[in-house]
Structure formats: C-alpha cells, structure tokens
Amino acid sequence: MTKYIIIGNSTAAIGAIEGIRSLDTTSPITLFSSENHHTYSRPLISYLLENKTTLEKMKYRDDNFYELNNVTVVYEKIVKINSDKKQVYTEANKEFSYDKLLVATGSRPFVPPTKGLDSVKKYFTFMSLDDALDLEKVANSTSKVLIIGAGLIGLKCAECLQNKVNKITVIDLADRILSSILDKDASEFMQKHLEKNGINFILSQAVTSFNGNVAQIGDKNVEFDILVMAVGVRAQTELIRDIGGTVNRGIYVDTKMQTSIADIYSAGDCTEIYDISCDKVRPLPLLPNAYIGGNCAGINMAGGEMVFDNAIPMNSIGLFGLHIITAGSYIGDIKEIQVPNGYKKLFYQDNYLKGYIVVGEIERAGIYTSLIRNKTPLDSIDFDLIAVNPTLIAFEKKVRKTKLGGKV
Amino acid sequence: MKRVYVNEEWCLGCHLCEYYCTFANSNMTNMAELRNMIIRPNIRVEENNKISFAVSCRHCTDPLCVKSCLTNALSKKDGVISIDKDKCIGCFTCIVSCPYGAISVSANDIAQKCELCTNNSNTSPLCVQKCPNGAIVYEER
Numbered sequence: 001m002t003k004y005i006i007i008g009n010s011t012a013a014i015g016a017i018e019g020i021r022s023l024d025t026t027s028p029i030t031l032f033s034s035e036n037h038h039t040y041s042r043p044l045i046s047y048l049l050e051n052k053t054t055l056e057k058m059k060y061r062d063d064n065f066y067e068l069n070n071v072t073v074v075y076e077k078i079v080k081i082n083s084d085k086k087q088v089y090t091e092a093n094k095e096f097s098y099d100k101l102l103v104a105t106g107s108r109p110f111v112p113p114t115k116g117l118d119s120v121k122k123y124f125t126f127m128s129l130d131d132a133l134d135l136e137k138v139a140n141s142t143s144k145v146l147i148i149g150a151g152l153i154g155l156k157c158a159e160c161l162q163n164k165v166n167k168i169t170v171i172d173l174a175d176r177i178l179s180s181i182l183d184k185d186a187s188e189f190m191q192k193h194l195e196k197n198g199i200n201f202i203l204s205q206a207v208t209s210f211n212g213n214v215a216q217i218g219d220k221n222v223e224f225d226i227l228v229m230a231v232g233v234r235a236q237t238e239l240i241r242d243i244g245g246t247v248n249r250g251i252y253v254d255t256k257m258q259t260s261i262a263d264i265y266s267a268g269d270c271t272e273i274y275d276i277s278c279d280k281v282r283p284l285p286l287l288p289n290a291y292i293g294g295n296c297a298g299i300n301m302a303g304g305e306m307v308f309d310n311a312i313p314m315n316s317i318g319l320f321g322l323h324i325i326t327a328g329s330y331i332g333d334i335k336e337i338q339v340p341n342g343y344k345k346l347f348y349q350d351n352y353l354k355g356y357i358v359v360g361e362i363e364r365a366g367i368y369t370s371l372i373r374n375k376t377p378l379d380s381i382d383f384d385l386i387a388v389n390p391t392l393i394a395f396e397k398k399v400r401k402t403k404l405g406g407k408v
Numbered sequence: 409m410k411r412v413y414v415n416e417e418w419c420l421g422c423h424l425c426e427y428y429c430t431f432a433n434s435n436m437t438n439m440a441e442l443r444n445m446i447i448r449p450n451i452r453v454e455e456n457n458k459i460s461f462a463v464s465c466r467h468c469t470d471p472l473c474v475k476s477c478l479t480n481a482l483s484k485k486d487g488v489i490s491i492d493k494d495k496c497i498g499c500f501t502c503i504v505s506c507p508y509g510a511i512s513v514s515a516n517d518i519a520q521k522c523e524l525c526t527n528n529s530n531t532s533p534l535c536v537q538k539c540p541n542g543a544i545v546y547e548e549r
Contacts, residue, residue, distance in 0.1 A: 015475075041480070052497055057494065291476065314501075316499055325503065362500060363503065364506075367508070369505065373507075390509055391456075397416075401416075404413065404461060405415060408466045
C-alpha cells in the first residue's frame with residue numbers, strides 16, 4: 001500500500017488521481033483543497049458570468065468522482081512540507097504522512113505594486129470561482145470597468161462583462177493585445193474586432209497610481225468603479241522552495257514530473273517545463289499541459305513508467321464569436337496564407353514547423369499542432385499543400401495508412 | 409474494440425459517407441431532406457490528384473482531445489470517445505489537440521465528432537454500412 005497526498009484540487013490534481021488509479025485501485029489518496037469547491041474548470045469562470053455554463057456544469061468531474069476514486073478531500077490549505085519525515089502540515093498544524101506527494105498548487109495572479117491600490121474599493125483578480133462570483137455581485141449596467149492586462153484572462157473577463165456593464169477599458173503596458181500568443185498583425189486584427197464589439201484599449205501605458213476611483217495613466221486621469229487586475233500569473237512554488245527544492249520561474253520537474261526532492265512530484269501551473277517548440281524550459285500554464293503532466297505524475301507515483309516530454313504551448317480562445325487557435329513558438333521563417341475574414345501564419349525552421357497562428361478558419365488546426373509536437377520533417381510532407389489547408393493527404397502514403405488504417 | 413478504418417485504394421470519392429453520417433446524426437426521416445443543405449458530417453472526404461479517403465475520429469488509445477478538454481465534455485468509455493453536448497462550451501481546445509482533424513464545429517458552435525453511431529439509432533456506423541465500395545470498414549484490428 002502507498003499513501004498518496006495531493007496538494008491542489010484542479011486539473012493537474014485530477015489528472016494525477018486518474019493516473020494513480022489506472023495502476024493502483026486501492027491505496028488511499030488524500031487531497032487538500034484551499035478552495036472550498038468541488039473540482040471545477042478554471043477557464044470556465046468567464047463563461048459562468050455570461051450564463052454559458054452553470055455552477056453544476058462547470059464541475060471538472062462528476063459529484064461522485066472523489067468517492068468513486070476513493071479520494072479523501074480535506075478543504076484546508078497546506079502550508080509546509082517536511083520531506084525528511086514525509087509529512088505535510090495544514091494551517092492549523094495538523095500533520096498528514098505520505099509515501100508519494102504531488103504538489104499541484106497552481107498559479108496566483110501577479111499584482112504589480114501600484115501606488116494607491118489599497119484606496120480602490122472594488123478591486124478584483126480573475127482567476128478563481130470566488131473571484132468571478134464576487135465580481136458578478138458588483139457588476140451592473142452603470143459600472144465602468146478598468147481591466148489591467150490585455151492577455152487571455154483580461155480579455156475573457158472583458159468579453160463576459162460586456163453585456164452587463166456600461167463601459168470597459170483595457171490597459172496594457174505592451175503596444176498590442178494578446179502579445180503572449182499573437183504576432184503584431186494578428187494582434188491588430190483582433191484589436192479591431194474587439195473595438196467593434198465595444199471594448200476600449202489604452203496600450204503602451206501603465207497605471208502610475210490609483211486614487212479611489214481614479215487611475216492616473218500617463219498625464220490622463222481615467223475614472224472607473226470596478227478594477228480587475230489581469231497582468232499575468234506566477235507559479236505558486238513556496239512549498240518546494242521552502243524545503244530547498246529547485247525552483248526557477250516554476251518548480252523544476254524532470255520528464256517524469258518528479259521534483260528535485262525524492263518522492264515529491266509536481267505538475268500544472270506551479271511548474272516550469274521543457275517546451276520542445278523553442279528548446280527552452282519555461283512555465284506553460286495551460287490546462288492541457290496541467291492534465292497531461294498531472295496524469296504522468298500520477299502514473300509514476302503509482303510505480304508505472306511515463307514521461308511527458310513533448311509539451312508545447314497551445315491556445316484556443318474565442319472572443320465575441322471570433323476564434324483564435326495558436327500553438328508552438330513564433331520563430332524561423334514565415335509562411336503567410338491569405339484567409340477570407342481571418343488570418344493564418346505558419347512559422348518554420350530547420351525543416352520543422354515551430355508554431356502557427358490561425359484566426360477565424362480554425363477547423364483541423366490540430367494537424368498543424370501534431371507537426372510541431374511530433375517534429376515531423378517538413379520535407380516528408382507536402383508543406384505547400386498543408387499550409388493552405390490542414391489535411392492528411394499531405395502526408396506520405398505509408399503514413400496515411402498508419403493513421404487511417406492502423407490502431408492509433 | 410471495433411473501430412472505423414479506411415482503405416484509400418477502394419475509395420471512390422463519392423462523398424456518400426458524408427451524407428449518410430449527416431443523416432444518421434439528424435432527426436430526419438428521409439435522406440432527401442439533405443438536398444440543398446450545408447452538411448456538417450463527422451466523417452469528411454479528402455481528395456487530391458485522384459487520391460481520396462474519408463477521415464473520422466480514430467478513437468485513439470491515448471486521446472489528446474479528452475486530456476485537453478477544458479470542461480470534461482469529452483470522455484472515453486469502452487473505447488468510444490464521446491461528447492456531452494450539454495457541457496461543451498465551444499472553446500475548441502479539442503480542435504487544436506486532435507492530430508487527425510477529426511473534430512469539427514457544429515451548427516450550434518460547439519464541438520462535434522464521430523461516436524461510431526452509438527449516439528443515434530443505428531446499430532453500427534452508417535458510413536460503413538452504406539459505403540458502396542467497402543472502402544470504410546468497422547472491425548477489430
């Protein structure tokens with residue numbers, strides 16, 4: 001029997017439970033959740049405010065999930081690990097012993113220190129279900145909302161509030177929106193689309209100070225009554241850092257998702273991971289990577305053999321009816337394809353596809369993702385053909401035979 | 409388990425599978441109602457320079473779409489990957505994940521895919537039953 005402890009109750013934690021239970025159906029699993037909710041899908045909080053989902057439907061697993069998987073859930077925060085004694089401790093200093101431990105503490109919103117921030121009455125971040133429920137309580141048809149950060153979180157927040165409030169202004173230090181996932185041209189394309197839908201932008205600027213309901217931005221004063229901080233996220237690494245484990249921008253893990261400390265694994269937003277599309281180790285705080293990493297950790301914790309060695313960034317986001325799909329890194333040569341009412345760019349280097357951006361016409365884009373993930377040599381496919389339309393016919397006949405005539 | 413496999417050497421490129429698939433997943437009683445309609449089948453024929461073949465969900469052993477699904481709308485039971493239309497919010501993370509391009513956008517702007525006709529009144533995949541040249545088969549491999 002192995003005693004498993006999981007710190008965290010989101011995607012990586014669920015992936016780990018399913019990984020453990022694929023091999024070990026009986027050993028006890030104890031899970032600690034700092035949020036007082038059944039596991040839910042974090043990206044759905046904006047859909048909840050738009051009434052496109054419900055509290056019930058946004059549950060990431062069914063109500064009986066913990067029971068079916070023999071998981072004891074403790075709704076308390078773990079504040080310390082002792083890796084010599086192999087114990088974890090709650091805020092009330094209750095101790096729990098483990099044989100194998102998973103740290104899946106996720107990330108927290110990064111809030112840049114800004115003068116006068118404590119004078120803002122209605123100030124929110126937009127990361128958790130409680131954040132969303134709190135925001136929903138105060139947003140009304142007269143609200144003027146100021147969102148700091150034109151990234152994925154800030155813009156999904158803007159979209160879900162648009163029909164509820166009077167005015168939304170999004171400000172970003174970068175000179176363009178979605179700068180972490182789009183190139184300059186695609187940013188401009190999306191910005192126009194969002195402006196058409198009533199979102200206002202202030203770019204290349206930052207708030208220098210707050211004074212109650214007024215933000216000073218350069219030499220301008222902008223009035224608001226609700227402030228949402230969505231500048232970015234930071235990995236929650238303290239539990240591992242405090243016991244001397246290797247931590248950089250996230251918790252270090254090897255391809256088995258093991259940390260630098262024996263019998264402690266980690267996955268999800270709290271880790272950094274090797275990105276094969278740019279040969280760099282970096283945080284990739286995205287739901288698919290959290291599940292795959294967590295699942296891999298769980299299998300290894302239960303004594304199995306699994307590696308996660310092909311992580312890449314990938315995003316799919318819809319904003320006011322226009323969909324964007326992106327994956328990989330934007331390095332190397334560019335192949336731009338003209339698309340009606342959309343945008344498509346492929347990035348390739350040394351005979352490999354490195355990244356792509358598709359706006360509008362998103363169907364079958366996963367075929368491009370697979371070229372990046374599998375490092376398919378571009379001279380083994382009809383690259384000109386596939387660039388126009390992602391198809392399997394662009395692959396060699398023998399490859400098609402395996403893909404469509406074989407068990408995959 | 410049984411899956412749908414295609415043999416491109418036998419495919420006529422007739423697109424009948426696309427029509428039967430759409431019909432199987434509709435509430436229609438007569439296939440002629442598909443006339444003049446834009447069809448959204450879960451199996452799609454690719455063709456180029458006399459080569460043609462149909463592509464539908466491979467029901468992968470290790471399905472990236474299921475692992476990547478934001479909402480748990482996609483799940484795998486008894487080898488069949490199916491979608492809970494009620495839970496899907498149309499984020500299309502499955503489309504960015506699927507290496508075969510086998511998941512598409514439905515008329516309601518959510519994800520749709522082949523469920524091997526387990527989600528309709530047919531006893532086995534209708535595309536296979538109706539393929540005139542045996543280019544699509546449903547078997548154990």
